[in-house]
Amino acid sequence: MSTTRRDFLRKAAAGTAGITLGRSAMGMSAKSYSRIIGANDRLNVAIMGCGRRVGAYYNAIKDKNNNVDLAYICDVMKSQREKVAKDLAGKVTGKAELINDIREVFADQKVDAVFNATPDHWHAPGTWMAMDAGKHVYIEKPCSHNPREGELLVAFQKKYGKVVQMGNQQRSSAESIEIIKDIHEGAIGDVYRAVAFYSNTRGVVPVPKIAPVPEGLDWNLWQGPAPHEEYRHDTWDYNWHWYGWKWGTAETGNNATHELDIARWALQVDYPEHVEVQAAKRHYLDDGWEMYDTMDASFRFPDNKIIVWDGKSRNGYNTYGSGRGTIIYGTEGSVFVDRGGYKLFDRGGKLVRDSKSVSNEAGTALGGGGDMTDAHVVNFFDNIRGKSSLLNSPIDMGAKSQMLTHYANIGYRIGKSYDVDTKSGRIYDRDAMKLWDREYEPGWEPKL
DSSP, X not given: OOXXXXXXXXXXXXXXXXXXXXXXXXXXXXXXXXXXXXXXOOEEEEEEOOSTTGGGGHHHHHOGGGOEEEEEEEOSBHHHHHHHXXXXXXXXXXXXXXXXXXXXXXXXXXXXXXXXXXXXXXXXXXXXXXXXXXXXXXXXXXXXXXXXXXXXXXXXXXXXXXXXXXXXXXXXXXXXHHHXXXXXXXXXXXXXXXXXXXXXBOOOOOOOOBOOOOTTBOHHHHHXXXXXXOOBTTTTTTGGGGSOTTTOOHHIIIIIHHHHHHHHHHHTOOSOSEEEEEEEOOSOTTSSOOSOXXXXXXXXXXXXXXXXXEEESBOOOOTTSSSXXXXXXXXXXXXXXXXXXXXXXXXXXXXXXXXXXXXXXXXXXXXXXXXXXXXXXXXXXXXXXXXXXXXXXXXXXXXXXXXXXXXXXXXXXXXXXXXXXXXXXOBSOHHHHTTSSOOOOTTOOOOO
């Protein structure tokens, strides 16, 4: 978005308060517009993106204990924002306005925080635009489309000082926090290896063909920061994940983020020394899926620590006894941890402790959601209000975990292994560094 456009929207919003954006209809006083958020202040939040993930926020937004008003429901597809409005009608406070263009939401100074649940190519740009407009952001994974966007997000957050929570919600799981603390205190000796995994049975993806833009869809705004092209059938509704690299980050960016984050957390590592990837499209070879659907990636870290990613998008065999999770190996035992809790084993393989979690967080189901997401959102709210000084997944931490998924994708795309600078995270290989950044639609380039 150009500076001119942003300034225009801010001025327009300021000049039409209570008319265009419906502020007076929400009953907000003049004091509310200028207030500094305190521990007991009501937060005005906006939803940005009303696809499959949006339902995961419903509980936290509806919960009266969280003291929030829903100010906007924003999506570039008319039917999606209308569905969310119907879902939440009479269940939330605040007279939420349905809106197409998120830039108008950013221009409203009344909005305190934004839930960014857009497609991958919008995650980082939407977040830095929100920070630039003075908003706190809950940003879904992947937090970035490419490594450079991760760097930019950290830089924007430092510049503006906003609360930016990445949506890797297992960081707010009581069981995960407990067992990671135990691992760090030596429960399984010196940790040296982690295997993160995911198995699913995704089916045939249509071959995309040039088609009319679906009714109610703002296709140009859906593309936003990505280079624009003609609409192709079935692109906007989830299958963009698999239709090339303009929009999606493949299955590794889509799902490995969670488990690789747990692995990195357990092993207490930052950037790897070496990355090696084997990946290919193994199923439905003639369908529209343009990326790999099967990947094995290995990340070697200092002190001879290893993280392995085993991703199977279209083979549901539960190699490790579960559809997704992380196994951590130490010199004196092992731990299996997933969204359902953890199991601690001694070196002989005997079960020592089982958390017996009652978590209801979804696993491989589209959209997900559950008590971990609820806790993660509450942690976000508490940090905005200053009630907590511990953000469970601040963007600088989230961006490091996200880098592992970018390393894996880059390794697949260049077809070779490579070394990494463990201090900066930069890749030594020239071919790999060509994929460090991305091309933007003119006028959407980041300006820090």
